[in-house]
Amino acid sequence: MSDTGTDSTKEISEEAHERSDFIREIIKEHNASGRFDGRVHTRFPPEPNGYLHIGHAKSICLNFGIAADFGGKTNLRFDDTNPLKEEREYIEAIKRDVVWLGFDWEDRLYHASEYFDQFYDFAVQLITDGKAYVDDLSAEEIRQYRGTLKAPGKESPHRNRSVEDNLDLFERMRNGEFGDGEKVLRAKIDMASGNINMRDPTIYRIKHAPHPHIGDKWCIYPMYDFAHCLSDSLERITHSICTLEFEDHRPLYDWYLDQLGVFHSQQIEFARLELNYTIMSKRKLLALVKEGSVSGWDDPRMPTIMGLRRRGFTPESIRDFCDRIGVAKRMDSVVDIALLEHCLREDLNKRAPRVMAVLNPVKLVIDNYPEGQVEEFDADNNPEDDSAGTRKIPFTREVYIERDDFMEDPPKKFFRLAPGREVRLKHAYYVTCTDVVQDDAGEIVELHCTYDPESRGGGTPDGRRVKGTLQWVSVPHAVDAEVRLFDRLFNKPDPEEKGEDFRANLNPESLVTMTHCKVEPSLANAEPESRYQFLRHGYFCADMRDTKPGQPVFNRTVSLRDTWAKMQKK
């Protein structure tokens, strides 16, 4: 087998992997036609009203990734036009998540709220041009006047106020002369449009509320459609990438920019990410938090960036996942979470140091091993990476092994320990089970075996093979640990299948806490967020909040693929 083959193969495949999707195609066309003079400038525009989730990661990777591909730039812009829903706390959390994911907006951090003066002027311009008017109708009346999906709306009685009156009224709105909801500024477009967004959409509404970013300077706030296109324009964004629900808003996006005669960004819509076995709606995730179904936004079962991080995901694996799912316009597509898990395992396999941990211990006594003797074995830290080196692990007469690794009456394909059966203790010796000690209830309390001194290091001169290899931890050296086994949050691919309430499909076994697990001594002071592969179990991450020196707490990030478990299911 050639050791040099892998590297060159990898280089070739990485070069061959040139992303192509309909958005990049559009950009190439723009570059060819010179529409933006070859410039590519994107933005990631979160509203600071909640935490980022894996769906946002797709958008972040797309926006930053496209800019990087075309030698362009990406802005981070907070779309903070609704002070009632937004909080400062979210701003910092979002920034932290974007950085953690590995992206850099450099000096281009913006807030839509910092453009409010300019937005106001643009609104005045619209009024002056006779393209916007102040309406006195109530929210309810406006809704009624809007018509329905199939029937056209009707014009507001205030639609044809004079420019002077509109200007005066709008200024008075700004000055706080009216209460919330008393008046709005509306665009004068077409109440009969088939596109409801064009039926005289609201531009400004009155909200006597301080803004988390700019304080109490304003009591009128612009709507998304007005603010977003103009923010893009002011920042000279070339490609304004958003999700499919905004496709219907594009005519309005274009209308504002055209009427105002300002720089015209191109809005492009793509399908947001949906994943099976989870939910992505901020509102529903919030419900899980509030109802105590999870411990918080950073619960390791949450699809939030902070949840994934705490679970032990690497930013690299998330970026890889976002690359692999592609970008398209099929709104009802659902990505298999198995792909996310695959990306994770692939990344962790290459970099996570291997350690031995016994989650559900049973004591194994090696009767012919000298009492009080301690041997140290060299263990490779990562068979996938020689540079990871080795470490010493202590071995003694008594070790813990996994309870599941012994069966008194094993089925045919069980390769592990059983009476009279010989297995290898990883890195150490071959042992043969000689006795089983049970308590009155029949519970196994201790196993006995003999070892073969010739098999030191895990192989024998006679070359005989054993079918099973078990991980173990020396009893006197074992460190107690708490281990949290996480599984999918929901037990159905679609938690809302046939209109069911997602709460009904929560997986009751999504968290199983194991205490008194035994881990090797090197893990006693595991650094928060450090990741490991627990041999034969899976990938684990020291909990960033709860792990303490000498009292480690580990989260299972993802289990190893388990073909044995798969065979058992058959």
Added chain:
RNA sequence: UGGGGCGUCGUCAAGCGGUUAAGACACGGGCCUUUGGAGCCUGCAUCCCAGGUUCGAAUCCUGGCGCCCCAGCCA
């Protein structure tokens, strides 16, 4: 005839008139293995339907069918 969008393997997704219809995940078979991990080999779609254009169509045209989004002073 409200408006908009989408229909290619179980899933995501390439394909842009001539390809054996990419690739990945999942799944199946085998090899290998001091992790039943990893790795390696291998199997796995004729493109929503029906007509039409063409020497030739997943790709073009026509007509159906299906699914999704939109009636916040939310984003």
